[in-house]
Amino acid sequence: MSKVEIIGPMEFLLPVLDRVRALGLFQVEQEMRGFVGREDEKAFRSVRLDKKTLAERLYFDDLLARIGQLAAFLPKLPTRCSYLEPHSAVGIVADVVDKHTALCSGLCRRRDALEEERSELLRQTSFLDALEPLFKTAGEGTGLDFIGVSLKNGEAVDHLYQLIARLTGDTFEFVTTSGPEGAIIVLITLPAELGGKVRDVLNGERIPELAFPASLGQLPFPDKVRTVRRRIGDIGAELDRVNAELHRFASRWWPTYHSVREWLLDRLTLLTTTAAIHKTDLCFFIHGWMPSPDVARLSSLLNGEFQGRVVVVEQEALEEEMETVPIAIRNPPYFRPFELFTRILPLPAYRSYDPTPFIGIFFPIFFGMILGDVGYGLLLAACALVMLKLCRTRRDLRDAALILLVSSCYAVVFGFLYGECFGGLVGWALLEQTCVIERSRAIMPMLAFSLSIGVAHVTLGLCLGLWSALRRGAVREALTKLVNILLLLCLAALAVSLFSPFPVPVRRGLNVAVVVAIPLMLLTGGLLAPLEMMKNIGNIVSYARIMAIGLASVLIAQVANRFAGLTGDVLTGAVAGGLLHLINIVLGVFSPTIHSLRLHYVEFFDKFMVYGGRRFEPFKKPSG
């Protein structure tokens, strides 16, 4: 990352900012300190917007808010390109936006009212559906009144029956049926002159009659039913008309509004960034950071555009600024998907390392060592390919699929080395030839292998930590790391000598080295140094999970095979074994992933990573 200063005459400020933004590689720094000497700071002042530009900014802000209000009323449609140039359309849009907002809000209000009315009527039709058969039983004779009631339980039905019988002197017909949500619908048919009296008593007893809109109040019951049904149909048609009108409006006008909105956002970002720029009486200064390889490109672009009147200067970054240098992580295509795992971590400090390549190299190897099965690996590779095809546009899922693809390839490779295909040899002559170790039986060799991987990985971490400390000039820390590395290697060699004895002089040399290294460690690392050493040894033992989880995986696969064989039936065996294998494959994706990541995050990165970097946020056009 380079510290860069752009200097030019004031009249070029906005065009220069526009070009810098179009390039999208420059992070503007508001803070002057570090860019100019303390004694020169007084000569600089922030660029303040003149009255005209300030008024323009307020106008754009207001227009943007009004377009936002209109957007809230419009349906979301795929936006076509506008045929109008946004700058020239701003005036037109400003003139009509309020009128359009009023029109669209009116349509939306109408749509909401219609939807509310329809949902209310639909609720009533669920009762009407239940009432209709009763209504046919009761007949549609003149001089009769109909009262529909919804009751919650059978006891209320008895109570209502006795009440109506008392009120009408048994001149009524009482029919019940079940309604929606367990309710009991009752239709009471009685002489018209008794209707009012019965309704009054029902109101007093808090038994509400099935309610209909007030406009239907005067209609007889059968007409109410027909009117409600007809109204629902009418509402549907009107809703379609309102929606079509909104849709038509959006497809006609939104592209113009969209392009104007993009232009306004663009312009406002430019004006906002202007406040972070400094100037003298004659010229402006834009300070900031950009990737070193792109400085020459920016320089030649601005030189060509402004005939050498705008200068790009690369300044030397000071020691005390190292903490503030923004971090941009860029990786070659192979490592790029592994940034998915790096994004979980905080950003590394500027002088630390980008952890992505380490994860890209070691994660698939650990994954393969844990899963290590040709069959599972091939199945997961197929799944990864399908996932890649389906999720081309979704970055995270595409990255996950690519990681799975690479990791499953390693699982196939280790599957050949372990001689495993779905947990067993499955009669493959090739597997028998490539099998180096049968891990379900060779537990101790696999444990030794895993711990060796741990020693190598942790030592690499310590070496990187040593290099990092040297770069930062932390000599004492570097010495501690060096002593730790030596002591760790000596201890590892002594552990090996327990199983395969070394010649006596070599063993004696190792013992002496350990005896010398311990006080050296205390001298360089202080009293806590032995604790650090114990932590390193604990970290190495933690790599035993490569063997332990792998062993669990292969044993489950073998159990699945035996289980399938025990059933005595091809079909049942295939289903039972297949299900167990499926569970094992799911576990075989999650478990190795979590544990491989843990080995990186906790055991490995702990040795050399320094976090706390600031993200590189270049000045660029806002994304639509």
Place this chain on the structure above:
Amino acid sequence: MEKVLLGFAAALAVGLCAIATGWAQSRIGSAGAGTLAEKPELSGTIIILLAIPETMVILGFVVAAMILYL
């Protein structure tokens, strides 16, 4: 008799460590769930924290393997 004692020791080594891991993970899990409700962006850290106590049971497994096979 010696084999029985060795088996019992190995079972204890794995079993006690597994119980300890389970207990630790239950505490971390419940605290992590509470944290995630407020700060979903910490999911990566929580997963790592949850995986940390598994070292105990793996160490127990290593000890058990050494008891049985060495």
